[in-house]
Amino acid sequence: MDFRPTEEQELLRRTVREFAETEMRPHVMEWDEAQHFPMELLPKLAALGLMGIQFDESVGGSGMSAVDYCICIEELARVCPSIALSVAAHNGLCTAHIAMFGNDAQKQKFLPRLVAGEVLGAWGLTEASAGSDAAGMRTVAAKQADGSWVLNGSKTFITHGKIGGVMVAMAVSDRTKSRRGISAFVLEHGTPGMSAGKKENKLGMRASDTSEVLFQDCRLPADALLGEEGQGFINTLQVLDAGRIGIAALSVGLAQGAYEAARTYAKERKQFGQPIAGFQAIQWKLADNATRIEAARLLTYHAAYLKDRGVRMTKESAMAKLFASEIAVKAADDCVQIHGGYGFVKDYPAEKYFRDVKLLTIGEGTSEIQRLVIARQLLAQ
Numbered sequence: 001m002d003f004r005p006t007e008e009q010e011l012l013r014r015t016v017r018e019f020a021e022t023e024m025r026p027h028v029m030e031w032d033e034a035q036h037f038p039m040e041l042l043p044k045l046a047a048l049g050l051m052g053i054q055f056d057e058s059v060g061g062s063g064m065s066a067v068d069y070c071i072c073i074e075e076l077a078r079v080c081p082s083i084a085l086s087v088a089a090h091n092g093l094c095t096a097h098i099a100m101f102g103n104d105a106q107k108q109k110f111l112p113r114l115v116a117g118e119v120l121g122a123w124g125l126t127e128a129s130a131g132s133d134a135a136g137m138r139t140v141a142a143k144q145a146d147g148s149w150v151l152n153g154s155k156t157f158i159t160h161g162k163i164g165g166v167m168v169a170m171a172v173s174d175r176t177k178s179r180r181g182i183s184a185f186v187l188e189h190g191t192p193g194m195s196a197g198k199k200e201n202k203l204g205m206r207a208s209d210t211s212e213v214l215f216q217d218c219r220l221p222a223d224a225l226l227g228e229e230g231q232g233f234i235n236t237l238q239v240l241d242a243g244r245i246g247i248a249a250l251s252v253g254l255a256q257g258a259y260e261a262a263r264t265y266a267k268e269r270k271q272f273g274q275p276i277a278g279f280q281a282i283q284w285k286l287a288d289n290a291t292r293i294e295a296a297r298l299l300t301y302h303a304a305y306l307k308d309r310g311v312r313m314t315k316e317s318a319m320a321k322l323f324a325s326e327i328a329v330k331a332a333d334d335c336v337q338i339h340g341g342y343g344f345v346k347d348y349p350a351e352k353y354f355r356d357v358k359l360l361t362i363g364e365g366t367s368e369i370q371r372l373v374i375a376r377q378l379l380a381q
């Protein structure tokens with residue numbers, strides 16, 4: 001395996017970095033404080049191909065590889081983890097689920113608008129009483145005599161639950177069959193019977209909308225069924241295998257941003273008559289973080305490399321997500337520590353990395369669940 005970037009990948013990184021620095025950096029705190037997702041960014045993200053990174057050019061996608069995807073998410077997260085989270089959820093969950101398991105008609109109907117950034121995609125698995133144990137969901141899809149469906153229930157913590165335009169939602173279609181009794185559905189926000197509930201007021205990732213979605217006698221036509229009936233949960237696990245590569249890349253990018261902020265500050269801040277970067281205690285923090293970030297990046301690119309070759313990467317994506325998210329927490333913590341008191345106030349980026357990073361050991365499967373996934377794979381060998 002050779003993870004040295006190609007010339008195209010170097011250009012891609014430079015392009016996304018420049019975009020993030022000019023279009024995002026100046027507004028990051030304003031979006032965070034207002035808990036505002038900047039919809040005006042969507043056409044600009046789409047123009048760079050970031051709303052349809054890995055999707056087929058026949059539906060308007062950018063046709064990039066999984067490694068390219070990691071580079072894009074990293075560079076967005078280095079500047080604004082919230083926007084990176086929204087882009088990753090849009091690409092890696094909703095749009096990916098439709099691209100992987102939708103029929104031709106569904107792909108033609110939904111993908112062009114999603115990859116063009118006309119609408120944001122939402123993906124609903126989690127419920128108030130079913131998080132890590134997602135198969136314990138209670139939202140039901142009742143099949144009608146004419147093949148149509150009626151959804152009742154609610155989804156919790158849904159990225160773009162309020163501001164999304166298209167949603168993939170999982171629901172129990174056959175109570176007798178446990179995991180094999182769950183089906184996926186694709187629907188438009190605004191479908192009668194579907195509404196957004198509470199918008200969460202969050203610790204971090206505040207510019208990314210996280211809301212409840214409610215279904216009350218929500219009638220869906222037969223062709224809203226996404227993938228085979230009863231296969232929704234099984235398909236979800238495959239979506240998550242790839243989705244976790246995105247969260248790993250987000251973690252690498254956030255850690256890189258925090259590390260760079262700490263390094264810059266350490267060279268500027270003087271105590272005891274010299275820049276604090278002159279103290280070995282600070283140098284070791286920088287050296288350890290730079291090393292851990294590089295290791296996390298390689299694990300992440302390895303999982304992406306396997307995905308690009310069509311190799312199953314359940315273990316590798318879980319390892320990448322687990323390791324990258326945990327080292328990112330450490331990088332953000334050290335960033336605050338190196339800033340001292342200035343790390344605790346909003347004039348510097350450290351406190352925001354510190355708040356945003358915690359989601360990464362929780363979303364798309366907590367660290368505990370990643371360990372469980374890894375251990376299962378190891379023990380099955």
Ligand SMILES: Cc1cc2nc3c(=O)[nH]c(=O)nc-3n(C[C@H](O)[C@H](O)[C@H](O)COP(=O)(O)OP(=O)(O)OC[C@H]3O[C@@H](n4cnc5c(N)ncnc54)[C@H](O)[C@@H]3O)c2cc1C
Pocket residue numbers: 089122123124125126128130131132133156157158159160205210359362363364365366367368369372
């Ligand atoms: C900002 C944000 C965005 C999100 N976006 C989405 C989205 O777009 N779509 C979506 O469907 N969901 C989304 N989620 C939900 C997210 O995936 C869940 O929060 C996550 O899977 C954990 O579920 P939970 O919150 O119910 O925690 P719980 O499952 O209740 O876990 C609580 C604690 O118990 C531990 N635990 C649980 N089971 C075990 C076990 N078997 N062994 C050991 N420890 C265990 C967990 O690791 C955790 O530490 C989002 C969440 C957040 C905060």
